[in-house]
Amino acid sequence: MDNMSEHTKFECAAGPYQGPANGVVWDGEGLLISLMEAQLIMRLDPKSGNVSEFRNYKNRTNGLAIGPKGELYGAQEGSRRIIEFMLDRRAIAHTALLDGKHHNHPCDLIVDRSGGIWFTDPVSPVLAFGVQFFGPLDHASVLHLGRDPRGSWVLQRKTYDTILPRAVL
Amino acid sequence: MNIDRISPEFDTIVCDPVPSLETIAHGLLFGEGPVWDHRQKRFLWVEIIGDGIWEYRPGAGSKKLMDPSCHANGMTFDLEGRLVVAGWASRSVWRMEHDGTTTELATEYEGKCISGPNDIVVRSDGSIYWTDPQGALRIPGVEGNDQQRYIDIQGVYCLTPSGEINLAIADCTYPNGLSFSTDEKILYVNDTVDGEIRAFDVTRDGSLGPGRLFYKLVGDEDGVADGMKVDQKDNVYCTGPGGIHVTSSSGDLIGRLLIPGHCTNMGWGDDDCSSLYVTTFHTVVRARLNITGVPVW
Numbered sequence: 286m287d288n289m290s291e292h293t294k295f296e297c298a299a300g301p302y303q304g305p306a307n308g309v310v311w312d313g314e315g316l317l318i319s320l321m322e323a324q325l326i327m328r329l330d331p332k333s334g335n336v337s338e339f340r341n342y343k344n345r346t347n348g349l350a351i352g353p354k355g356e357l358y359g360a361q362e363g364s365r366r367i368i369e370f371m372l373d374r375r376a377i378a379h380t381a382l383l384d385g386k387h388h389n390h391p392c393d394l395i396v397d398r399s400g401g402i403w404f405t406d407p408v409s410p411v412l413a414f415g416v417q418f419f420g421p422l423d424h425a426s427v428l429h430l431g432r433d434p435r436g437s438w439v440l441q442r443k444t445y446d447t448i449l450p451r452a453v454l
Numbered sequence: 455m456n457i458d459r460i461s462p463e464f465d466t467i468v469c470d471p472v473p474s475l476e477t478i479a480h481g482l483l484f485g486e487g488p489v490w491d492h493r494q495k496r497f498l499w500v501e502i503i504g505d506g507i508w509e510y511r512p513g514a515g516s517k518k519l520m521d522p523s524c525h526a527n528g529m530t531f532d533l534e535g536r537l538v539v540a541g542w543a544s545r546s547v548w549r550m551e552h553d554g555t556t557t558e559l560a561t562e563y564e565g566k567c568i569s570g571p572n573d574i575v576v577r578s579d580g581s582i583y584w585t586d587p588q589g590a591l592r593i594p595g596v597e598g599n600d601q602q603r604y605i606d607i608q609g610v611y612c613l614t615p616s617g618e619i620n621l622a623i624a625d626c627t628y629p630n631g632l633s634f635s636t637d638e639k640i641l642y643v644n645d646t647v648d649g650e651i652r653a654f655d656v657t658r659d660g661s662l663g664p665g666r667l668f669y670k671l672v673g674d675e676d677g678v679a680d681g682m683k684v685d686q687k688d689n690v691y692c693t694g695p696g697g698i699h700v701t702s703s704s705g706d707l708i709g710r711l712l713i714p715g716h717c718t719n720m721g722w723g724d725d726d727c728s729s730l731y732v733t734t735f736h737t738v739v740r741a742r743l744n745i746t747g748v749p750v751w
């Protein structure tokens with residue numbers, strides 16, 4: 286806040302909403318916002334100021350990120366996976382195991398220039414949906430999801446000293 | 455097997471001494487879809503997260519019949535003896551032909567992709583009824599090609615012999631197991647979230663009347679409303695806390711079959727249709743009962 290003048294004011298661009306508004310990401314022309322409790326992704330058109338529903342039934346999607354080709358990804362905490370929101374409205378799960386185990390609850394993510402997805406993977410106090418077949422990992426780390434030469438997703442652990450990683454930039 | 459005897463009627467189902475549980479399979483990742491194939495004298499079930507369809511032949515053992523199955527769930531047979539499957543993650547109802555090939559029967563309702571068929575039954579006129587909750591779109595380890603939900607309700611659908619797909623029940627929270635009464639005049643549908651069974655009168659054309667509460671599942675033990683079957687005396691068997699709740703045709707609890715692990719479904723089997731094959735999260739077990747079940751087609 287040191288660089289803000291005393292006259293700087295925050296204005297409400299969208300909301301208020303019930304529950305946290307997360308996953309703020311600029312898609313090139315508008316702002317996407319994830320509403321975890323409402324299972325929605327909203328989109329703010331800055332020209333009109335209108336906020337409209339962009340996607341529904343998002344099962345606790347938290348962080349959002351845009352890839353180098355404009356792909357939109359989400360950290361879907363409630364299903365323990367990274368998900369890609371396609372232009373035709375399909376939602377494609379990008380799943381890979383970490384050394385044969387299911388990872389925790391992706392919280393935030395970012396995509397690098399090569400399309401690799403980096404995400405924080407803490408254990409959420411809110412259980413994933415449905416039956417709990419897979420316990421949490423014995424660590425909460427930053428993970429990297431990338432393609433191998435054959436195009437398959439491969440998951441790698443990138444931090445070994447994190448306890449409860451949240452945001453990644 | 456341990457039991458919880460509530461009324462003397464239960465003695466007509468579980469004889470003395472109480473039968474033991476025979477383990478048919480173990481080490482599964484989400485067993486489900488139990489069905490006996492009386493034509494080939496084999497028992498089939500699915501492994502939802504393990505992703506395959508298994509076959510067990512008494513005296514010969516088990517083998518995988520299909521691998522993968524796109525996380526198939528409930529299974530039954532149609533009037534021609536073809537396996538009909540609730541394709542949970544494939545978001546389709548599909549059929550395995552006699553030559554082993556598969557045919558999609560239903561993928562959409564009114565132009566929208568269905569959410570994920572969970573359990574399935576076939577009526578004597580060939581109609582196929584299935585429940586369509588949203589679970590497969592959300593549960594880790596059950597991913598298909600598209601996780602987006604397009605239909606706002608979680609309902610029960612019917613594919614008629616003429617190929618029409620009708621919405622049979624719209625007012626469910628999370629419909630799961632379903633079973634006809636022996637005379638097919640009632641369709642029982644349970645709801646996992648509401649923890650109850652509702653009964654729907656079936657008209658001659660297969661449409662359903664309004665639902666009425668038939669039985670409310672209560673208990674603190676492991677287990678939820680999931681799979682459901684009926685025996686020849688119209689007692690209703692439903693998974694629930696502790697194992698399998700058995701109610702009379704009037705909806706009164708007469709006893710419980712206490713099954714270790716989390717029960718997911720059950721199916722009548724063996725030549726006399728008096729064995730109850732039960733799937734759990736990690737096992738398939740079998741118990742001989744003192745009553746005859748209702749065979750599938």
